[in-house]
Amino acid sequence: MRIDDRTEQLVRDTLHWVVKRDADGFDAALKSFPDQATREAALTLVVAVCGFVLMDLHGARPTPQQVAVLAEEIGRMESWASVSADEVAAFMNAVVGGRSLTEDLAPEDVVVLGFVVAGSLLSARPLPEGEWWFNYLDRVEAAIEAAG
Known part of the structure; x- marks a missing residue:
């Protein structure tokens, strides 16, 4: 996967506000994406990041039980973003299972979950x-770029 420099910077800026747990900054950052193509590229990137980090944390594809435990933790830590553990679990299970993100989640929730889960996974990892x-x-x- 080729990562566009402009999209990467917007993603990093948005993740910054997630890591800071700043709802206003996060909302403003989400609104800073200039067009649909950039928003789609950003979502593709954060989903890839989530998938990579989930597998890195567990040394393999996590089981639904491992996802459930992690989702509870993320739901608790990221309560500022109004994401539930069930939504986080549905998102992560879709990512690691290669399923459509909108199969069990509303499209408008997928973007928020993508950034919140990615930011949480990145910042909570020892x-x-x-x-x-x-x-x-x-x-x-x-690693994502090297994998193609």
Whole structure:
């Protein structure tokens, strides 16, 4: 997957507000995407990030039970974004299962869930001393691009 520089920066800016748990900044960042093509590219990227990090966290494709445990944690940590554990689980199960994201979720919820789950996964992952979520995101994006 080729990651467009402009889209990548908008995604990073939006993830910043998720990591900060700032609802107003997050809402403003979501509105900053200039067109439908950029919004679709951004969603494709955050879904790829979610899938990669989920598999990286578990060393393989997580089971529905592992997803449920993680979804409970994300639902609790990201209550500021009004996402439920059930929605988070449905989103993550669709991502790791390669299913349509709108099969069990409303299209307008998919974008919010994509960014909230990606930001939460990136920021909650234990990292070596002196490393930040965006350093991990650099490695995730490099792996996504290398995978094609």
